[in-house]
Amino acid sequence: PLVGQVAAVSCGLHNGVPVLDLDYAEDSDADADANFVLTDGGGIVEIQGTAEKAPFSDAQFAELMRLARVGTGRLFEMQRAAVEAA
Secondary structure (H helix, E strand, O other), X not given: OOOOOEEEEEEEXXXXXXXXXXXXXXXXXXXXXXXXXXXXXXXXXXXXEEEOOOOOOHXXXXXXXXXXXXXXXXXXXXXXXXXXXX
C-alpha cells in the first residue's frame, strides 16, 4: 500500500519576482533558485537554494516555499489520479 507521496519542484526569483517551475531562460537569469522536495503530509525531504546575484530575504524564501507547496500540491493531485486510474 501507498503510505505517502513525495514530489519535487523548482522555484526561483526572476527579476525579483517569485516563479514556480522556472523555464530555461528564467533559470539561466535567476536572482535565486531553489529546489524543494516535499511530502503530501507537509514534511520537508530536501531544500536546496542558491542566491545567484544577491542574497534573498526571509520573506522571499517564504514566498518560494509557498509556491513550492502549491506546485507539489498539484503534483500530488496528479499522482493520486494516476494511481486511481491504474
